[in-house]
Amino acid sequence: CRVLALISGNGSNLQAIIDHSQPKANYQVVGVISNKEDAYGLTRATDAGIATQCVNSISGETREAYDQRLIAAIDSYQPDLIVLAGFMRILTNELVEKYAGKMLNVHPSLLPRHTGLHTHQKAIDAGDSEHGASVHFVIPELDAGPVVLQAKVPVFEDDSAALLAARVHEQEHAIYPLVVKWFALGRLVMRQRQAYLDGELL
Numbered sequence: 001c002r003v004l005a006l007i008s009g010n011g012s013n014l015q016a017i018i019d020h021s022q023p024k025a026n027y028q029v030v031g032v033i034s035n036k037e038d039a040y041g042l043t044r045a046t047d048a049g050i051a052t053q054c055v056n057s058i059s060g061e062t063r064e065a066y067d068q069r070l071i072a073a074i075d076s077y078q079p080d081l082i083v084l085a086g087f088m089r090i091l092t093n094e095l096v097e098k099y100a101g102k103m104l105n106v107h108p109s110l111l112p113r114h115t116g117l118h119t120h121q122k123a124i125d126a127g128d129s130e131h132g133a134s135v136h137f138v139i140p141e142l143d144a145g146p147v148v149l150q151a152k153v154p155v156f157e158d159d160s161a162a163l164l165a166a167r168v169h170e171q172e173h174a175i176y177p178l179v180v181k182w183f184a185l186g187r188l189v190m191r192q193r194q195a196y197l198d199g200e201l202l
């Protein structure tokens with residue numbers, strides 16, 4: 001399974017996905033695209049011998065025009081699966097529909113709780129006793145695609161957003177490669193906006 005990652009930053013999830021890849025047994029990361037030239041994840045990819053590309057946004061460019069260029073970049077890798085790994089741009093419906101059922105994301109909350117940004121602070125402010133991470137298929141509505149796998153962490157009384165984020169990140173690194181592997185093995189599919197693992201509705 002040819003996996004392409006889209007990143008904007010540190011790329012710790014990308015690293016976890018690279019570290020669990022087994023080109024002969026399940027999947028290989030064939031490319032990494034960033035919208036930021038200084039994304040540390042690009043260095044991680046280069047160190048792992050993976051091709052990289054930066055698709056910079058041009059000032060004044062529409063979202064549609066950017067996504068057309070992004071689609072061209074994506075298709076140049078002929079991926080079977082696209083993983084969003086801290087890609088901090090909202091994608092057009094057209095792009096998402098084009099890759100429906102072939103695009104995953106990791107979101108730092110127990111969806112459907114806390115969509116959008118600053119999820120760790122939101123969990124603290126809401127007084128949640130547990131928080132976590134979700135891997136889900138991507139659909140046009142933001143952070144609303146069918147959830148495949150979640151991992152929970154406790155929220156402690158004196159938690160800070162940074163401490164909580166570190167706890168959640170560790171879980172992301174465990175669950176995201178596992179879901180990628182399920183997809184690569186053909187065990188995971190999305191049909192009519194619902195996720196199935198081994199034929200069972202999740």
Ligand code: GRF
Binds near residue numbers: 087
């Ligand atoms: C993660 O917290 C992920 O949930 C969110 O963006 C962050 C990316 O972190 N979508 P990294 O670049 O993988 O370290």
